[in-house]
Amino acid sequence: MIKPSLFSLRLKVRDYECDLQGIVNNANYQHYTEHTRHEFLLSRGISFARMHAEGYDPVVARMTMHFKQPLRSGDEFVSTINLRKEGIKYIFLQNIYRAADEQLVFTSEVTTVVLYHGKLHDCTLLRDLFASELSS
Amino acid sequence: MIKPSLFSLRLKVRDYECDLQGIVNNANYQHYTEHTRHEFLLSRGISFARMHAEGYDPVVARMTMHFKQPLRSGDEFVSTINLRKEGIKYIFLQNIYRAADEQLVFTSEVTTVVLYHGKLHDCTLLRDLFASELSS
Amino acid sequence: MIKPSLFSLRLKVRDYECDLQGIVNNANYQHYTEHTRHEFLLSRGISFARMHAEGYDPVVARMTMHFKQPLRSGDEFVSTINLRKEGIKYIFLQNIYRAADEQLVFTSEVTTVVLYHGKLHDCTLLRDLFASELSS
Amino acid sequence: MIKPSLFSLRLKVRDYECDLQGIVNNANYQHYTEHTRHEFLLSRGISFARMHAEGYDPVVARMTMHFKQPLRSGDEFVSTINLRKEGIKYIFLQNIYRAADEQLVFTSEVTTVVLYHGKLHDCTLLRDLFASELSS
DSSP states (O other), X not given: OOOOOSEEEEEEOOGGGBOTTXXXXXXXXXXXXXXXXXXHXXXXXXXXXXXXXXXXXXXXXXXXXXXXXXXXXXXXXXXXXXXXXXXXXXXXXXXXXXXXXXXXXXXXXXXXEEEETTEEEOOHHHHHHTTTXXXX | OOOOOSEEEXXXXXXXXXOTTSXXXXXXXXXXXXXXXXXXXXXXXOOHHHHXXXXXXXXXXXXXXXXXXXXXXXXXXXXXXXXXXXXXXXXXXXXXXXXXXXOEEEEEEEEEEEEETXXXXXXXXXXXXXXXXXXX | OOOOOSEEEEEEOOGGGBOTTSBBOTHHHHHHXXXXXXXXXXXXXXXXXXXHHTTEEXXXXXXXXXXXXXXXXXXXXXXXXXXXXXXXXXXXXXEEEETTTOOEEEEEEEEEEEEETTEEEOOHHHHHHTTTTOBO | OOOOOSEEEEEEOOGGGBOTTSBBOTHHHHHHHHHHHHHHHHHTTOOHHHHHHTTEEEEEEEEEEEEOSOOBTTOEEEEEEEEEEETXXXXXXXXXXXXXXXXXXXXXXXXXXXXXXXXXXXXXXXXXXXXXXXXX
């Protein structure tokens, strides 16, 4: 069952993402979660590319991933996001569910910080934006 | 303007597909065209993964690509397919258009053949399937 | 300073691995660590592709990564492996150091299990192979 | 037999580059050829990343590829470059040979132009650099 989330994105496995084991190569889950975070930001009016152009770079400091079941060629899936703030860190809780049976296939916790011209920064833009959405 | 095609797929650039020039890295166009061919086959009831499991491997023998304009972060695009058969070869004519202004950004001609257990094969499955769709 | 390890591999950043922030995209560290594990296995006479062909699939169940500093275009780096066994799990401790100054840029802990025809399996091949190398 | 070239690079297939057909996915040949061009430039003292930072962007305008034989897990290969200039275009002739038997597995012709702050530019840097190496 798909748990409630702040944002979700439905995607489909692309065959080139599968490796010689016939399943989605693990590194692609990192791609999926990154893409979901960027689409989440976009849905709130923030472009990752524009942030970079303006000197702000959100970066991942730490990431924990659990691979529960493999996605395969043809699978559609739902990638979800929840978010909490700890000090200057934004921690994204990101799950992936197979669409066909809503089985949880992947969970992750992604700890990010924002750099401003390369230095750690308490990005007020994101803080204000997420003020009402952050879990406590 | 988007030309008529047998099949089209609307996709969106993912930021991880952009390289340090800030544009979609060229190799991703090959991913886009492969994914579009596989979705085209699926739309006609053929799974690339199942073909492989049954001993049939469509492979690209030759590919010509023209990169006309770069896609960038945030761009949506339409990937189209037309098809013709020459002897045992299937030749896919694949264009990519930026969705916002329907500008042609990429064209390619992808010559494929089918291997059956590693040997060249005149795949009747595909031949029959595309009988009415092949341009002459 | 590069810590002692069971196996190490010297690699170089490829520009297509860098994203629009001008640094190596995070997902590539997963590629680097996977490639290092497979080369480590090969150095002990085990091919990942052959294992798959024989029904054995080592899979990653859990992975924790710390991104300490970004690698950039032109950087060479050293990817190292240590290993411990916990029950049927093989846990790879994988670090990446920038070659120029031996700075630690990335650490990870990769928990793997072996599936035999899709089922959890206490792979004796790996157990015997690593008998003398496993840290306790 | 490996033909004479201006530059060559020996590389090894990484398992994550193989797809569910068990062979190197076609898009990776574009990665291999890009990486070889960038290493070729570096060997002549030119960094692709620095060119970008200074406003110069070499881009691929056209590319033709022939896939003759697939590379597989474990294969080492040699990626070679020759070069000719036609007007403001630099045309790279890039072959890939399997190292074990020196069989030609891939050939390509890569037509590039240089943009300076986004506009076509007859890059004298490259012209002077390659003056003695260009085939006529």
